[in-house]
Amino acid sequence: MRRGDYLVMAIVLALALAFGLGAFLSIGEDAEKTLVIRVNGEEQQRLLLLPGAPMEQIVVESQGFHLTIELQDGQARVAQADCPDGVCVHAGWISRPGAVAVCVPARVSIAVEGGGPAPDVVLQ
Amino acid sequence: MRRGSGVRRVALCGLIAAVAFALSFLESLIPFPMPLPGMKLGLANIATLFAVYALGAGEAALMVLTRCLLSALLFGGPTQLAFSLAGGMLALAVMELLRRLPGLSAYGVSVAGAAAHNIAQVAVAAFTLSTPAIWGYLAWLLPVSVVTGWAVALVYLFAWQRLRAPVRRMLGTPAD
Numbered sequence: 001m002r003r004g005d006y007l008v009m010a011i012v013l014a015l016a017l018a019f020g021l022g023a024f025l026s027i028g029e030d031a032e033k034t035l036v037i038r039v040n041g042e043e044q045q046r047l048l049l050l051p052g053a054p055m056e057q058i059v060v061e062s063q064g065f066h067l068t069i070e071l072q073d074g075q076a077r078v079a080q081a082d083c084p085d086g087v088c089v090h091a092g093w094i095s096r097p098g099a100v101a102v103c104v105p106a107r108v109s110i111a112v113e114g115g116g117p118a119p120d121v122v123l124q
Numbered sequence: 125m126r127r128g129s130g131v132r133r134v135a136l137c138g139l140i141a142a143v144a145f146a147l148s149f150l151e152s153l154i155p156f157p158m159p160l161p162g163m164k165l166g167l168a169n170i171a172t173l174f175a176v177y178a179l180g181a182g183e184a185a186l187m188v189l190t191r192c193l194l195s196a197l198l199f200g201g202p203t204q205l206a207f208s209l210a211g212g213m214l215a216l217a218v219m220e221l222l223r224r225l226p227g228l229s230a231y232g233v234s235v236a237g238a239a240a241h242n243i244a245q246v247a248v249a250a251f252t253l254s255t256p257a258i259w260g261y262l263a264w265l266l267p268v269s270v271v272t273g274w275a276v277a278l279v280y281l282f283a284w285q286r287l288r289a290p291v292r293r294m295l296g297t298p299a300d
Contacts, residue, residue, distance in 0.1 A: 004227025
């Protein structure tokens with residue numbers, strides 16, 4: 001181990017601290033969760049996911065497929081889709097920041113963003 | 125410096141690529157909690173490090189590509205391919221850049237490579253999920269990479285100590 005090695009390690013640890021600080025400081029900035037609907041990777045709509053909100057339905061058409069997206073009470077799901085695999089519908093309700101439901105054939109994705117601190121992994 | 129007969133270089137490439145592939149499989153067996161499925165610890169960098177010192181960055185890049193493709197095709201998926209390719213390539217670039225610096229030994233080079241590996245993986249995750257929040261994972265992944273980088277260098281040095289002479293003879297060149 002030479003002197004430079006310690007420097008490298010120190011730099012990496014300093015970076016770790018920097019990222020930690022960044023994560024810590026950005027908590028609470030987005031207190032509200034939003035559902036972002038993307039078609040072909042491009043953002044189409046942003047809707048607020050508010051707890052206690054009444055049912056809202058959005059219909060998205062892409063690549064010849066029709067998807068019905070529902071938002072209700074702080075969560076969202078792909079309620080109906082006529083794509084061949086139905087993985088998107090099978091994903092069910094999503095509400096956690098970072099959660100996504102994707103329809104690959106239709107190239108549509110819905111993602112929950114913002115919302116401040118939330119558990120990252122839930123082990124079952 | 126590309127001395128040494130072509131066929132022997134290719135043979136050595138193949139050997140190292142096979143080892144890298146095996147390491148890649150081995151690390152998928154270790155139950156380490158990574159933020160997303162498909163992310164890896166970076167043990168295959170042992171082989172990348174070896175390739176960089178024994179052959180050079182160009183062949184090393186080809187080997188990273190080979191082992192990522194094989195590994196993802198056989199027991200991974202497109203997400204794993206994205207993670208391992210990004211991680212492997214950035215690690216290679218960083219290690220190649222750093223290895224000639226006089227103040228550094230293989231330990232520093234390897235830790236830098238491991239850090240780059242994890243940064244690249246998290247970057248891919250942040251890009252695919254479009255959640256900037258995922259960058260926070262680096263707060264604990266980077267210290268982990270100090271440990272894994274150090275371990276990778278240890279194994280590499282152990283191997284290099286024993287294999288340097290046969291490799292030189294095989295390639296007919298004074299490797300460094």
